Amino acid sequence: MRDGSKTKELIARTSLHLFVEKGITETTIRDIAAAAGIAEGTLYRHYESKDQLAWELFSENYVSFARELDRVQEEYDTLKDKLAAMIRRFCAFFDQDPVLFSYLLLAQHHQLKKVTPDMETAVTVLQKVIAQGMAKSEVPEMEVELAAAMVLGVVLQVAVFKAYNRINQDLSHLGEILVDTCWRVLVGNGTP
Amino acid sequence: MRDGSKTKELIARTSLHLFVEKGITETTIRDIAAAAGIAEGTLYRHYESKDQLAWELFSENYVSFARELDRVQEEYDTLKDKLAAMIRRFCAFFDQDPVLFSYLLLAQHHQLKKVTPDMETAVTVLQKVIAQGMAKSEVPEMEVELAAAMVLGVVLQVAVFKAYNRINQDLSHLGEILVDTCWRVLVGNGTP
Amino acid sequence: MRDGSKTKELIARTSLHLFVEKGITETTIRDIAAAAGIAEGTLYRHYESKDQLAWELFSENYVSFARELDRVQEEYDTLKDKLAAMIRRFCAFFDQDPVLFSYLLLAQHHQLKKVTPDMETAVTVLQKVIAQGMAKSEVPEMEVELAAAMVLGVVLQVAVFKAYNRINQDLSHLGEILVDTCWRVLVGNGTP
Amino acid sequence: MRDGSKTKELIARTSLHLFVEKGITETTIRDIAAAAGIAEGTLYRHYESKDQLAWELFSENYVSFARELDRVQEEYDTLKDKLAAMIRRFCAFFDQDPVLFSYLLLAQHHQLKKVTPDMETAVTVLQKVIAQGMAKSEVPEMEVELAAAMVLGVVLQVAVFKAYNRINQDLSHLGEILVDTCWRVLVGNGTP
DNA sequence: TATGAATGAGATTTCATTCAT
DNA sequence: GATGAATGAAATCTCATTCAT
Structure with missing residues (x-):
């Protein structure tokens, strides 16, 4: 909770799996949040947008x-x-x-x-x-x-x-x- | 009928270009209709859905x-x-x-x-x-x-x-x- | 249904009332759509965004x-x-x-x-x-x-x-x- | 205590400027915190809510x-x-x-x-x-x-x-x- | 067949607020 | 008191699809 970078890493790994499995566009923020066990809004503390997440990855x-x-x-x-x-x-x-x-x-x-x-x-x-x-x-x-x-x-x-x-x-x-x-x-x- | 199949062919070519250029999900029906110079609804006279169009192609x-x-x-x-x-x-x-x-x-x-x-x-x-x-x-x-x-x-x-x-x-x-x-x-x- | 300009006018009047009554930011697209008896998406056929609607008005x-x-x-x-x-x-x-x-x-x-x-x-x-x-x-x-x-x-x-x-x-x-x-x-x- | 009331005053002045400049609804807590150089949560030590802050001001x-x-x-x-x-x-x-x-x-x-x-x-x-x-x-x-x-x-x-x-x-x-x-x-x- | 306005489910994103530290 | 990551409800907006004309 204190260490935000762990959450960022979690989001990265989770997204990576989902992106590979279903494709980027087919993966929703909700999918990622659910799979990572975080709230939807949390993603936006670490990445500006879904596009930026995909690109950074x-x-x-x-x-x-x-x-x-x-x-x-x-x-x-x-x-x-x-x-x-x-x-x-x-x-x-x-x-x-x-x-x-x-x-x-x-x-x-x-x-x-x-x-x-x-x-x-x-x-x-x-x-x-x-x-x-x-x-x-x-x-x-x-x-x-x-x-x-x-x-x-x-x-x-x-x-x-x-x-x-x-x-x-x-x-x-x-x-x-x-x-x-x-x-x-x-x-x-x-x-x- | 002659006309109809021409329209279908037009949709196919136009979609193909857009799909290659921007990706399938990123291409909207509106994009296709605009590029092909047809109405949005017209596409559905020839293809069941966007997915089916992409798949048929x-x-x-x-x-x-x-x-x-x-x-x-x-x-x-x-x-x-x-x-x-x-x-x-x-x-x-x-x-x-x-x-x-x-x-x-x-x-x-x-x-x-x-x-x-x-x-x-x-x-x-x-x-x-x-x-x-x-x-x-x-x-x-x-x-x-x-x-x-x-x-x-x-x-x-x-x-x-x-x-x-x-x-x-x-x-x-x-x-x-x-x-x-x-x-x-x-x-x-x-x-x- | 044929005449889209009627719908645009309806959206304009409805929005005007709500904007005056509650303020622009406090009025949601859902409010407007409900009050005008249209679907939320319909608004976007006539106005680019809520901001643009408010500005055009x-x-x-x-x-x-x-x-x-x-x-x-x-x-x-x-x-x-x-x-x-x-x-x-x-x-x-x-x-x-x-x-x-x-x-x-x-x-x-x-x-x-x-x-x-x-x-x-x-x-x-x-x-x-x-x-x-x-x-x-x-x-x-x-x-x-x-x-x-x-x-x-x-x-x-x-x-x-x-x-x-x-x-x-x-x-x-x-x-x-x-x-x-x-x-x-x-x-x-x-x-x- | 001396410090605390200074922070409250800082929040008040900062908010005032931003509210006038951008409007109340358009000013976010994050805006205020950033401009005042405090954390987002700090505001809530001094004001119950953003609405109450605006109203109190x-x-x-x-x-x-x-x-x-x-x-x-x-x-x-x-x-x-x-x-x-x-x-x-x-x-x-x-x-x-x-x-x-x-x-x-x-x-x-x-x-x-x-x-x-x-x-x-x-x-x-x-x-x-x-x-x-x-x-x-x-x-x-x-x-x-x-x-x-x-x-x-x-x-x-x-x-x-x-x-x-x-x-x-x-x-x-x-x-x-x-x-x-x-x-x-x-x-x-x-x-x- | 063709049209295009309308639909509405669902996606992305925002942001006031909470709470563990 | 202060922090700031996390929350999640709610807002805006998109877009494939339908249907009256």
């Missing part, structure tokens, strides 16, 4: 995950190692908090449109790393966006299948396959 | 696209050819009607949950084809869902980047790269 | 009354006649629609602050007329705003007393007294 | 001002002197605390309705004095309420103009004009 985690990825890739020198480390980190994070990652993964248009070009995201980090690798001829040259899209697709779609329970194993167990596959995606293309 | 195209993919793959014998044909067809369709494909691609949770297991979808067709190819040892054995996810990821994420204008070229121009890449995704993994 | 009548006063004063040549005609018109209007005039009279701060300097109001018309009269030496010179305030005060405060039922006679019956008094207010002051 | 000052007016008029014998003294006192008070007087002047309906007939107000004092003057034939007979309304109007409307910055001079400087004008309002009317 998205953007803060989206950005902090990107930062973490960036930190991880910096520990390695080659594209291959950087990529492997990033993928493994992604898998570990996903398994650790699948609800949060589902939220980020299945993020609606609405949220994504608010991502400004200056925000560091997983996509920008990945593109940066790939671009560097190409510059150092670690992989053949090709359009960076395209390369990033394909690598991203491999990992994300597997995560989506996992989120939808089409795949049973934890992502971490698939780390090696994902790393190998992504590498093969990168090295095979381009002008040799 | 989704399911009919989702299913007919899956059927088309299935027809296409049947024309070929090997997994490699089947896959190549399917990807090329996907690219051609996307370029032809990017709005429709964005709608299918960025489909909300809400819609995907209504997809029953007995419905033939692009995913089931892809899994079937891959499973057959593995059975015939055209590619190494591995979990079919995982293989399908990765192949799907490569193609879909490129399409998503295209939908978000991160990539400029038409998908059709990327057909060969996508085909090659997907093939490499499949052949490299599994137990040799 | 105020500003349109405030301005059109000012225009009417201006038209009236133009029919006469001397300040004395102009003033008399304006006061008589004010009295007649008040008696004709006491609720509307009470609304304008007791208008809250909130509304008055939205009155932009370019809007023609009863006050600006009165000041203009008095200024002209002073210029033509029909009454002694003095600060126009002060003169206008005092004349206005005489008439308005009597109207306020009438609105609060402190005075029983119709304003029209007090027309001559008000005209005489206001004239005496103007001629007695200033540097002779 | 209004009624106490309204009544004490009326008493003061009454005391002032008692020092004089003739209506003319009484009226002059009251007007001068009003001007002095207004200049001394314009915010308070704006609050009393622009008092909402809501407050005025709570004024019971047995309460002594500026209006009742004025009516009493005028009635006495008429009884003593100092001014011609006429309806007391009407006479009071007109005299009141002259003074109040000038104060309102001052409150809205339409007039620049302090009210005290206008004392003589107001006194003269009000006297002329009274003596000119009635049955000679």
Whole structure:
């Protein structure tokens, strides 16, 4: 009662679950309040509006995950190692908090449109790393966006299948396959 | 009658654009009516409800696209050819009607949950084809869902980047790269 | 049902009564809807918001009354006649629609602050007329705003007393007294 | 205790300013607390409710001002002197605390309705004095309420103009004009 | 078939007030 | 006395849907 930040955290976790389960628009303030065991008005002590709650949940985690990825890739020198480390980190994070990652993964248009070009995201980090690798001829040259899209697709779609329970194993167990596959995606293309 | 079906088509196209642009829940009947230049009530002459409109738009195209993919793959014998044909067809369709494909691609949770297991979808067709190819040892054995996810990821994420204008070229121009890449995704993994 | 403007008029009259009776903030949309015999949502087909309703009710009548006063004063040549005609018109209007005039009279701060300097109001018309009269030496010179305030005060405060039922006679019956008094207010002051 | 009454005074002054600036209903407890630099709950240590705060601010000052007016008029014998003294006192008070007087002047309906007939107000004092003057034939007979309304109007409307910055001079400087004008309002009317 | 005003349930949000600390 | 997080009733507003024309 004294510590409002606990309540904020409670609201965040509860909302996250409901947003992932039913969608943002389909989740009402009443739903959140009931699930969190708080009054409807309480939410507004911690978040300006439902929209802002959804956005804060998205953007803060989206950005902090990107930062973490960036930190991880910096520990390695080659594209291959950087990529492997990033993928493994992604898998570990996903398994650790699948609800949060589902939220980020299945993020609606609405949220994504608010991502400004200056925000560091997983996509920008990945593109940066790939671009560097190409510059150092670690992989053949090709359009960076395209390369990033394909690598991203491999990992994300597997995560989506996992989120939808089409795949049973934890992502971490698939780390090696994902790393190998992504590498093969990168090295095979381009002008040799 | 002629007129009536034109109105229905008008509603369908207008809704599709708005749904892709703003999201389904965020698009109001009033938005659709205004954009289509019809009265709000008119929509209900052609569709039972907004939900049904969104679902009809989704399911009919989702299913007919899956059927088309299935027809296409049947024309070929090997997994490699089947896959190549399917990807090329996907690219051609996307370029032809990017709005429709964005709608299918960025489909909300809400819609995907209504997809029953007995419905033939692009995913089931892809899994079937891959499973057959593995059975015939055209590619190494591995979990079919995982293989399908990765192949799907490569193609879909490129399409998503295209939908978000991160990539400029038409998908059709990327057909060969996508085909090659997907093939490499499949052949490299599994137990040799 | 066909004619929406009837409903709008009904909402306007009903709101006016309630706003005068209870105050704007104290009157709820539910109050208005119940009193008008319409659904709550119906109000929003005709007015953007409660605030806008209150403002439209105020500003349109405030301005059109000012225009009417201006038209009236133009029919006469001397300040004395102009003033008399304006006061008589004010009295007649008040008696004709006491609720509307009470609304304008007791208008809250909130509304008055939205009155932009370019809007023609009863006050600006009165000041203009008095200024002209002073210029033509029909009454002694003095600060126009002060003169206008005092004349206005005489008439308005009597109207306020009438609105609060402190005075029983119709304003029209007090027309001559008000005209005489206001004239005496103007001629007695200033540097002779 | 010393501290406590200081807080109460702080709340009173802060509320007064905000009430005048934005209106009572439009001013929230949070507004007051923020402006006064206190916690929201603190207000309730000093006032039962927001309504009671608004009412206390209004009624106490309204009544004490009326008493003061009454005391002032008692020092004089003739209506003319009484009226002059009251007007001068009003001007002095207004200049001394314009915010308070704006609050009393622009008092909402809501407050005025709570004024019971047995309460002594500026209006009742004025009516009493005028009635006495008429009884003593100092001014011609006429309806007391009407006479009071007109005299009141002259003074109040000038104060309102001052409150809205339409007039620049302090009210005290206008004392003589107001006194003269009000006297002329009274003596000119009635049955000679 | 088409219209569009009207509906009313339900969503979001506000805010005076309470109460544990 | 003071705090400020929590409350929850009530207000405003939205919008899918209906229905008389």
